[in-house]
Amino acid sequence: MKIPQNSSPMTMSSLGLSTNPSTINSSYEILPEESANNRSKPVSAAEHQAVPILYYHSVMLEVGNEIRMPPDQFEAQMAYLKDKGYQSVSLDQLYQAQYRGGTLPPKPFVITFDDGYADNYTTAFPILKKYGFTATIFMVSSYINGEDFMSWPQLKELAANGWDIEGHTVNHPYLSKQDATTVLSELRSSKELLERELERPVEFFAYPYGDYNTPVVLAVRNTGYLMAVTTERGWANHNTDSWHVHRVYCYANMGLNEFSRRLHNPNY
Numbered sequence: 434m435k436i437p438q439n440s441s442p443m444t445m446s447s448l449g450l451s452t453n454p455s456t457i458n459s460s461y462e463i464l465p466e467e468s469a470n471n472r473s474k475p476v477s478a479a480e481h482q483a484v485p486i487l488y489y490h491s492v493m494l495e496v497g498n499e500i501r502m503p504p505d506q507f508e509a510q511m512a513y514l515k516d517k518g519y520q521s522v523s524l525d526q527l528y529q530a531q532y533r534g535g536t537l538p539p540k541p542f543v544i545t546f547d548d549g550y551a552d553n554y555t556t557a558f559p560i561l562k563k564y565g566f567t568a569t570i571f572m573v574s575s576y577i578n579g580e581d582f583m584s585w586p587q588l589k590e591l592a593a594n595g596w597d598i599e600g601h602t603v604n605h606p607y608l609s610k611q612d613a614t615t616v617l618s619e620l621r622s623s624k625e626l627l628e629r630e631l632e633r634p635v636e637f638f639a640y641p642y643g644d645y646n647t648p649v650v651l652a653v654r655n656t657g658y659l660m661a662v663t664t665e666r667g668w669a670n671h672n673t674d675s676w677h678v679h680r681v682y683c684y685a686n687m688g689l690n691e692f693s694r695r696l697h698n699p700n701y
């Protein structure tokens with residue numbers, strides 16, 4: 434991803450951060466306001482703030498499967514975030530801040546889960562509740578009520594507790610390999626079903642497998658989504674448009690040091 438060309442307070446150099454993990458801890462507490470080249474001016478509008486969007490799939494123990502984050506590791510990550518003063522924000526708050534001039538609280542981050550595994554409800558939900566965080570589920574609509582995936586009552590309970598349930602197609606295809614009619618139907622049918630059942634707008638989208646091309650981006654846009662997230666590395670920032678938003682991959686056995694490193698380097 435591009436390194437921002439402006440003097441944004443969140444660039445690596447202005448934060449005194451390096452990509453070397455061994456130096457992260459010593460520079461951890463340096464805030465943008467304290468960095469030397471930023472001292473003479475206030476932190477600019479929130480739209481310049483880069484924000485890590487964490488992305489997970491399943492939260493359960495299965496040795497050798499990197500998309501299933503062991504619950505004890507997941508809890509350690511959430512405890513770390515809470516301890517360091519991070520605050521979870523919704524994708525809508527992020528969108529408003531980066532593209533519509535809105536504001537964010539200090540140390541914002543976003544938690545997302547792709548696909549809609551049942552353990553997001555049974556395991557992740559109680560842990561996030563304990564630490565005062567909420568998250569976004571990118572739900573594959575045909576998986577709802579399926580074995581290993583969430584049911585409508587579970588999704589509705591999450592929504593009632595401040596979580597967002599957003600679009601991730603009907604069948605989780607590689608969208609760039611589908612014809613235009615299939616792409617539109619994958620996008621529209623899933624969005625409409627979620628909106629009808631959950632009785633709230635579905636405005637954010639995650640590309641299955643992070644796969645997209647220009648026609649897919651245009652179709653997502655034409656379906657009425659406001660923003661789409663990818664699987665490209667890095668923090669969300671307004672230097673990309675709202676259809677190519679980067680995320681921070683969280684995988685089993687990454688360890689707290691690597692987790693911390695990704696939270697300190699917008700271009701990790």
Ligand SMILES: [Zn+2]
Pocket residue numbers: 547548601605640641642
């Ligand atoms: Zn997915």
